[in-house]
Amino acid sequence: MCYRRGMHGDSSIDLLSSPDMAQAVSGFFHGIFTKKGETNMQWDILFFFNSVLLGVGLAMDAFSVSLANGLNEPRMSRRRMLGIAGVFAGFQALMPMTGWICVHTIVQYFRAFEKLIPWIALALLGFIGGKMLVEGIHGGEDDSAAPRLGLGALLVQGVATSIDALSVGFTIAEYDWLMALVCSLIIAAVTLCICLGGLVLGRKFGMRLAGRAQILGGAILIFIGLEIFISSML
Numbered sequence: 001m002c003y004r005r006g007m008h009g010d011s012s013i014d015l016l017s018s019p020d021m022a023q024a025v026s027g028f029f030h031g032i033f034t035k036k037g038e039t040n041m042q043w044d045i046l047f048f049f050n051s052v053l054l055g056v057g058l059a060m061d062a063f064s065v066s067l068a069n070g071l072n073e074p075r076m077s078r079r080r081m082l083g084i085a086g087v088f089a090g091f092q093a094l095m096p097m098t099g100w101i102c103v104h105t106i107v108q109y110f111r112a113f114e115k116l117i118p119w120i121a122l123a124l125l126g127f128i129g130g131k132m133l134v135e136g137i138h139g140g141e142d143d144s145a146a147p148r149l150g151l152g153a154l155l156v157q158g159v160a161t162s163i164d165a166l167s168v169g170f171t172i173a174e175y176d177w178l179m180a181l182v183c184s185l186i187i188a189a190v191t192l193c194i195c196l197g198g199l200v201l202g203r204k205f206g207m208r209l210a211g212r213a214q215i216l217g218g219a220i221l222i223f224i225g226l227e228i229f230i231s232s233m234l
Helices: 023-030 044-074 078-103 107-114 119-137 151-169 177-233
Strands: 004-007 008-012
Touching: 004 044, 044 078, 044 119, 044 151, 078 107, 078 151, 078 177, 107 151, 119 151, 119 177, 151 177
Parallel strands: none
Antiparallel strands: 004 008
C-alpha cells in the first residue's frame, strides 16, 4: 500500500512505495522538517477543540479503569492519585505520537499490527480484572486485605487503555510533527483531569462498598476489555 502526503502545489512524496526502509526513513525526516506554512492544517480554535474532543473520547476507558482502581484502594492518597492519573495521561500522549510516526514510516506494518489491538487490550485487562476478582473473593469482607496497585499492573493498565490510541496516528496524519505533538499533549491533559475524577469517584464509593469494592473493580476491568474487543470486531 502506498501512503502519499500532498503539500499544496508540490508533487506528492511517496513514502512507502516499496519495502525499502531507506526511502521510508527519508520520507519520515522530510515530514519532520516540513515548514509550518507548508501544512494544510491550521492553528485555529477548531484544532484545539477537536484535540479536546479526541482526548475526551480516548480517555473514557482510562476513566473506567481509574474508577476501578479507586474502588480497589479507597484510602488512596492524593499524591498517589495524581501519579496514577499521570501514568494514564503519559500513555495517552505517547500512543498517538507513536501512531503518527508509524504512519510516516512503516505504514503497511502498522496496519497489520492494528488488527491485534483489541486482542491485546482484552488479554491485558482480562488478566488484571480476573486477578482482582479472585483476590476480592478470597479476601472476603476485609477491605484492608485489598492489595495496592503495583507499578507493573499500573503500566499494563496504561498500555491496555491507550493502545487503541495508536490508530489516532491515521487521524492526525495530516499534521506536521509540532501539531501532532501539541494534539497529543492536549489529549494527555484531558486524560489527566478525567482520570483524577474517576479516582475520586471510585475512592468515595469504595469506602461505602467495603469488601465488595475489589470484586466490582475487577468486573469493571473485564467489562472494559470485552467492550474494546467487541466494538472493534463490529
